Amino acid sequence: MGRPVVVVSRSVGKAPVVMRAQLHHLVSAAEESKTTLQVIPFSAGAHAGTSGSLVILGFPEPADPHVVYVETLTGDLYLEKHSDVAAYSIAFERLCATALSPDDSIGLTRRAADSLS
Structure with a gap:
């Protein structure tokens, strides 16, 4: 029933290379239908x-x-x-x-x- 919530625009304590790898991993998981990825934009x-x-x-x-x-x-x-x-x-x-x-x-x-x- 639940879906993960991910912050994609705030880097907190992670080197950019680590965050980039984490975000690419999320994209891969979503493209392989292992998870549903939905982002709430700041404009909301x-x-x-x-x-x-x-x-x-x-x-x-x-x-x-x-x-x-x-x-x-x-x-x-x-x-x-x-x-x-x-x-x-x-x-x-x-x-x-x-x-x-x-x-x-x-x-x-x-x-x-x-x-x-």
Whole structure:
């Protein structure tokens, strides 16, 4: 259910050569259909992902409800209440709707990687 969120325009503590390799790896994984890559452009402004990362864990057994994993500054949270999972699911769907298409995201990520010196 979840897709990774990747920052392609902010280099944080990584040498450009390392970041370029990481971005090219993401492009390769997306082109091989191993993952779906979607990038939210800066032009989208504030969005549901600005508060931090999240993962919605789904399970094959209907008796096992979804769980939301959230990383915070002071620790990790696992949210199991239906209302919490529903709220984060809506936020995630909004993120996907705000993001560029997978093809456009691949192109943007490739250009970002190629622009690193």
